Amino acid sequence: xxxxxLFLMGLxxxxxxxxxxxxxxxxxxxxxxxxxxxxPGFEREFGVHVRYAIYESNEEMLARVMSGNSGWDVxxxxxxxxxxxxxxxxxxxxxxxxxxxxxxxxxxxxxxxxDPKLEHCVPYMWSGTGIAFHRSLEPxxxxxxxxxxxxxxxxxxxxxxxxxxxxxxxxxxxxxLNSTRPEELGKAQQEAIEQKExxxxxxxxxxxxxxxxxxxxxxxxxSTTAQQAIAASKQVDFVFPADGxxxxxxxxxxxxxxxxRELAHTFLNYLLRPxxxxxxxxxxxxATANAAARRLLPLSIREDPKLYPPPEVxxxxxxxxxxxxxxxxxxDRLWTxxxxx
Amino acid sequence: xxxLRRLFLAPAWAVTGVLFLTPLAIIWVxxxxxxxxxxxxxxxxxxxxxxRLFDPLYGMILLRTFVMASAATFFCLLLGxxxxxxxxxxxxxxxxxxxxxxxxxxxxxxxxxxxxxFLLRDTGLINTALLSLGVIREPLPxxxxxxxxxxxxxxxxxxxxxxxxxxxxxxxxxxxxxAAADLGARPVTAITHVIVPLCAxxxxxxxxxxxxxxxxxxxxxxxxxxxxxxLAGNLIQNQFTTARDWPFGSAVxxxxxxxxxxxLLVLLRRGERLV
Amino acid sequence: MSRTGQRRTPGLLGLYAAGAYAFLHLxxxxxxxxxxxxxRFTNWQGFSLEWYRATLRDTHLAxxxxxSLIIATAATLAATAIGTLAAYGLWKRDAPVLSTSLYLSxxxxxxxxxxxxxxxxxWIFRFLSLQLGMHTVILAHVAFSVxxxxxxxxxxxxxxxxxxxxxxxxxxxxxxxxxxxxxxxxILPGVIAAGLLAFTISFDDYVITSMxxxxxxxxxxxxxxxxxxxxxxxxxxxxxxxxxxxxxxVIVISERLREK
Numbered sequence: 001x002x003x004x005x006l007f008l009m010g011l012x013x014x015x016x017x018x019x020x021x022x023x024x025x026x027x028x029x030x031x032x033x034x035x036x037x038x039x040p041g042f043e044r045e046f047g048v049h050v051r052y053a054i055y056e057s058n059e060e061m062l063a064r065v066m067s068g069n070s071g072w073d074v075x076x077x078x079x080x081x082x083x084x085x086x087x088x089x090x091x092x093x094x095x096x097x098x099x100x101x102x103x104x105x106x107x108x109x110x111x112x113x114x115d116p117k118l119e120h121c122v123p124y125m126w127s128g129t130g131i132a133f134h135r136s137l138e139p140x141x142x143x144x145x146x147x148x149x150x151x152x153x154x155x156x157x158x159x160x161x162x163x164x165x166x167x168x169x170x171x172x173x174x175x176x177l178n179s180t181r182p183e184e185l186g187k188a189q190q191e192a193i194e195q196k197e198x199x200x201x202x203x204x205x206x207x208x209x210x211x212x213x214x215x216x217x218x219x220x221x222x223s224t225t226a227q228q229a230i231a232a233s234k235q236v237d238f239v240f241p242a243d244g245x246x247x248x249x250x251x252x253x254x255x256x257x258x259x260x261r262e263l264a265h266t267f268l269n270y271l272l273r274p275x276x277x278x279x280x281x282x283x284x285x286x287a288t289a290n291a292a293a294r295r296l297l298p299l300s301i302r303e304d305p306k307l308y309p310p311p312e313v314x315x316x317x318x319x320x321x322x323x324x325x326x327x328x329x330x331x332d333r334l335w336t337x338x339x340x341x
Numbered sequence: 342x343x344x345l346r347r348l349f350l351a352p353a354w355a356v357t358g359v360l361f362l363t364p365l366a367i368i369w370v371x372x373x374x375x376x377x378x379x380x381x382x383x384x385x386x387x388x389x390x391x392x393r394l395f396d397p398l399y400g401m402i403l404l405r406t407f408v409m410a411s412a413a414t415f416f417c418l419l420l421g422x423x424x425x426x427x428x429x430x431x432x433x434x435x436x437x438x439x440x441x442x443x444x445x446x447x448x449x450x451x452x453x454x455x456x457x458x459f460l461l462r463d464t465g466l467i468n469t470a471l472l473s474l475g476v477i478r479e480p481l482p483x484x485x486x487x488x489x490x491x492x493x494x495x496x497x498x499x500x501x502x503x504x505x506x507x508x509x510x511x512x513x514x515x516x517x518x519x520a521a522a523d524l525g526a527r528p529v530t531a532i533t534h535v536i537v538p539l540c541a542x543x544x545x546x547x548x549x550x551x552x553x554x555x556x557x558x559x560x561x562x563x564x565x566x567x568x569x570x571x572l573a574g575n576l577i578q579n580q581f582t583t584a585r586d587w588p589f590g591s592a593v594x595x596x597x598x599x600x601x602x603x604x605l606l607v608l609l610r611r612g613e614r615l616v
Numbered sequence: 617m618s619r620t621g622q623r624r625t626p627g628l629l630g631l632y633a634a635g636a637y638a639f640l641h642l643x644x645x646x647x648x649x650x651x652x653x654x655x656r657f658t659n660w661q662g663f664s665l666e667w668y669r670a671t672l673r674d675t676h677l678a679x680x681x682x683x684s685l686i687i688a689t690a691a692t693l694a695a696t697a698i699g700t701l702a703a704y705g706l707w708k709r710d711a712p713v714l715s716t717s718l719y720l721s722x723x724x725x726x727x728x729x730x731x732x733x734x735x736x737x738x739w740i741f742r743f744l745s746l747q748l749g750m751h752t753v754i755l756a757h758v759a760f761s762v763x764x765x766x767x768x769x770x771x772x773x774x775x776x777x778x779x780x781x782x783x784x785x786x787x788x789x790x791x792x793x794x795x796x797x798x799x800x801x802x803i804l805p806g807v808i809a810a811g812l813l814a815f816t817i818s819f820d821d822y823v824i825t826s827m828x829x830x831x832x833x834x835x836x837x838x839x840x841x842x843x844x845x846x847x848x849x850x851x852x853x854x855x856x857x858x859x860x861x862x863x864x865x866v867i868v869i870s871e872r873l874r875e876k
Binding site (some may be wrong): 345346347349350352353354356357360361362363364365367368371420423424426427428430434436437438440441442443444445446447448449450451452453455456457459460466496499508512549553554556557558559560574577578581587590591594597598601602605 | 629630632633636637639640641642643644646647650697698699701702704705706708709711714716717718719720721723724725726727728729731732733735736739755756758759762766771775791792795816819820822823836837840841844852853856859860863864867868871
Binding site (some may be wrong): 057059060062063066084085087088154157160161162196199200201202203210213214215324325328329332333336337339340 | 376378379380381398401402405462463464482484485563567568569570571575576579580581582583584585586
């Protein structure tokens with residue numbers, strides 16, 4: 001009994017030591033979205049302690065912060081989550097006076113369509129959905145249509161996400177990726193059900209392993225995630241589909257519940273610094289919204305068309321839009337039917 | 342004695358009441374409210390969430406869940422019983438063998454499931470071995486189908502069968518077996534005609550311990566089924582995350598609980614103890 | 617005749633058991649192999665201990681392991697105490713509502729339990745200015761492990777000879793003394809087994825924990841899940857192998873000691 005008490009005291013002591021007196025900031029971010037030195041650098045420079053944790057989906061993040069007493073200060077929702085979160089009263093206004101480094105952003109991201117005056121968010125990184133494929137594929141896929149190719153039956157995957165799968169189907173049919181029309185979505189659903197027979201799985205980032213191993217030959221995937229597979233194997237390539245694709249932008253926001261808003265602003269301003277942002281992009285192979293940082297990158301990264309598509313490709317992209325509850329419900333129902341089919 | 346007994350039960354009452362029954366009551370209230378635009382609930386009573394349950398789409402999903410859970414339970418019992426029998430007869434090594442059953446379950450459930458992916462996929466161990474032996478020419482589609490989900494569930498719940506069955510077998514009187522043998526029964530006959538009937542309560546407890554968690558499973562179908570099927574657990578989880586329809590998710594949860602409750606009541610009324 | 621028959625069955629059974637153990641341990645073997653693979657992806661590229669070094673250096677993992685140990689220890693102690701007392705109370709005389717609730721909590725799908733607890737905490741916290749954290753995780757773990765403890769301890773009590781306790785009472789012991797000095801020591805193996813079970817369940821839980829965890833309470837399964845979802849990560853294989861090897865060693869040693 002006594003030994004157990006001692007053990008417990010030891011545990012409590014160890015836990016106590018881990019807690020330090022420096023000011024604290026709690027940051028909840030996507031995985032693979034900072035360089036190994038980013039957070040330690042901030043801690044050293046400002047004498048603070050950062051609690052940094054990661055998530056893998058917007059839903060996961062929202063479920064955590066929705067209660068308004070999650071404890072997090074800074075999170076990174078995608079563009080189409082900004083409006084819902086603002087309407088739900090989760091976001092604190094951004095004080096641009098505390099963010100002199102905002103000038104480093106690309107001009108287009110200083111007035112993005114999801115928050116034109118940057119009142120609640122600071123653009124951070126962006127990516128698009130395309131097709132990661134094995135170079136042995138002949139001919140190489142170039143449009144969503146190719147993901148319905150019967151010759152590749154069982155060797156293709158799509159993302160496990162209604163928006164993405166229906167988006168690809170909508171584009172194949174020539175509609176907008178953000179279509180809200182029930183009849184268009186209904187047709188897209190029929191396409192998706194047909195496609196299901198040809199697919200090996202609906203799977204997200206884990207698919208990189210299958211593509212590298214050659215199990216899967218073509219996979220719907222985000223451009224930044226595909227970079228990891230490309231880095232690992234010369235056999236993997238990526239394309240932004242010719243018929244159009246979804247674009248996402250992840251933004252830094254400060255939660256309304258945060259009691260450390262000033263420090264949070266300091267952190268956002270730090271992330272906007274060209275050297276810091278460039279360091280992050282070099283380590284993570286993502287696409288930054290920071291123009292000044294991009295200029296610091298080596299040419300091979302800066303002009304990589306799989307990360308920063310040229311203007312004519314960009315023109316085919318559509319930013320993902322927030323769904324109304326009705327659309328959400330319709331889409332969920334259609335998606336459940338696809339899954340149950 | 343009465344006072345002491347009441348005192349002893351009090352903490353359990355507190356925990357169950359506050360941390361189980363109250364949360365369940367909240368879910369019940371949610372199931373009667375309307376969904377909020379971006380998640381959460383609006384305080385507006387409706388029976389719609391329950392009406393939606395009568396949709397054949399969800400009926401299909403429930404049916405499929407039942408078939409899957411029953412199959413997993415059946416195979417768990419089939420595979421687990423001989424193992425439990427082996428352990429109960431292992432003499433001194435009994436504890437070691439028992440620990441070996443539990444050992445794999447100290448690693449994270451997720452990691453174990455991912456290990457199955459390594460084994461089952463086209464370039465995985467099983468296919469590579471079969472290909473190089475010349476047994477097959479094309480890799481078998483082992484991963485991302487209902488069979489893989491079933492395998493994952495059976496693997497995950499096997500110890501839940503072995504432990505209660507072992508406990509039951511331990512309590513059997515070895516004299517019964519000897520008697521059967523003396524009467525000329527062959528070992529297999531002794532097992533099927535003597536041991537299995539005597540273990541019926543153990544089978545029941547073990548089966549329930551597998552069947553019920555399988556009804557709510559959502560990670561295994563997601564990871565090993567490749568997201569191509571949807572079981573009740575996936576449906577519920579989806580309502581609380583992507584679909585952001587908490588009231589409907591609550592209604593489905595309660596339906597699942599109600600089914601579990603009915604099964605339990607039927608079994609308990611027959612005077613069966615779960616242990 | 618009966619003797620040869622009995623010997624043949626263990627032979628077949630033994631063969632079967634070997635197969636069953638292979639089935640149970642095959643995934644672990646695979647993990648161990650890939651944990652020493654030089655490549656990040658699962659194609660073999662030579663032997664390397666790189667991932668073990670990465671595992672041991674990872675402070676995030678160390679912290680999560682610490683959190684998991686604290687949570688599992690606290691939840692196990694509380695659940696074992698509460699559950700043992702309740703089992704004793706129920707053994708004396710059944711309390712149908714309580715025992716049904718306990719069984720029900722045992723068979724509630726994890727996802728339902730996690731969601732209902734999250735809803736509960738969010739609702740409570742609206743009135744108190746509290747946050748999700750270690751305490752909510754511990755409470756949740758106590759909630760789902762009490763029933764397991766009750767069942768295991770109750771099973772032990774049912775094999776316990778009640779006349780021993782009665783004898784103590786006849787000899788003038790108070791109810792508490794009889795429980796503390798006669799019954800409890802005799803059912804202690806059951807209590808320990810129950811505690812171990814509670815610890816295992818608590819240490820491995822992901823679904824419920826991930827819903828009620830806050831800023832400072834990330835557990836090992838949560839970190840491992842996040843890693844796994846990001847794509848292949850041999851650090852996961854390394855840490856799983858470490859856990860199994862360490863525990864396997866403990867088990868074998870304790871068996872040796874028991875045999876002696």
